Amino acid sequence: MPSPAPLQCLRCGKPDRQPISRPPFPNELGQRLVAEICSECWDEWKQRQMLLINHYGLNVRDPQAREFLVTNLRAFLFAEGDDQAEIDPSREGDVSW
Template identity: 55%
Template sequence: MYLRCLRSTHGSNLNAREPASRCNGPPGASSRESAAALRGPLWRCYLVGVNTINCRRHPGKSCPALPRPPFRSELGERIQREICTHCWKDWLQHQTLLINHYGLDPRKAESREFLYGQIAAVLFGEGEAAEIDTSRKGTITAPGG
């Protein structure tokens, strides 16, 4: 559980939920800063639960889950169920390397299919993961394919 503080302007409703707790300013604000916050924008704080999963890449370790699927597909649902936020951030960095080194255009279907295949290979260990090889720069086909 952690405390999440949201800022709003006077009279606006940040969230339809009732706050679990309230504060007069951002986390760590002194009483003087809190008093100034009463004259300025409102802060509302909520206790937010973090869902945890047993990440496929960290067996036996409880890790924070993604808040929502990264894609509207079965693959996105599977990633949310089996991959933690840390591994997903690592994948996003690796994906950027793949896009740059292979000259991929994510707007093209063949590039997206290549990246989906790499998600399966890198995150789930299914298939062969592409190596970052600058000699193949500008090609879209997977190594060995």
């Protein structure tokens, strides 16, 4: 497999970044992530996603949970929307959404 062309990452703004090795979603969002986001920022998102899943006790098979994560992904990587969830330890176990 030829190595993918480097990109300038939309999130961190650094040139000559390594893209994500393959689309993480089988849709337009997945294509966009490969085209615009570097693998390091993607790794940062995956860490944050784990925090969100643990913090909110998300079931990733739940469509509502997936939508919540995609909304946060867009806010985190593309700075879209302003509804990025806060991880507030004082509200542990007291989250309704």
